[in-house]
Amino acid sequence: MEKQNDHAATRRQVLRGGVAVVGGVIAVGAQAQAQEKLPQDQVKYQQHPNNGNHCAICVNFIAPSSCQLVAGKINPNGWCIAFAPKADAKG
Incomplete structure (x- = not known):
């Protein structure tokens, strides 16, 4: 009987581990989708500034020509509605 209990406990541990792995895969997949631009x-x-606001002073801009939120090549002098100025930006 003890062997059956040992076997059942091992099976239970494997199932718990499998559930944890599946949960982790789902979380990683959701994070990857959230990061799509x-x-x-x-x-x-x-391609041009808006009232002195431009990509080069946005927190999402990645020099020389990329953005954390927007796909494609980004002009440092461009602008979009996702603009958020850096704390030290002077516009």
């Missing part, structure tokens, strides 16, 4: 037309991206 938005199309430029969806954020109304334009």
Whole structure:
């Protein structure tokens, strides 16, 4: 009888581990989807500044020509509705 209990406990541990792995895979998949960039037309991206605001002073801009949120090549002098100025930006 003890062998059956040992076997059952091992099976239980494997099932618990499997559930944890599946949960981790789901979490990683959700994170990957959340990191997909938005199309430029969806954020109304334009190649010129808007009232002194431009990509180069945005917290999402990645020099020399990328963005954390917007897909494609980004002009440092461009602008979109996702603009968020850096704390030290002077516009």
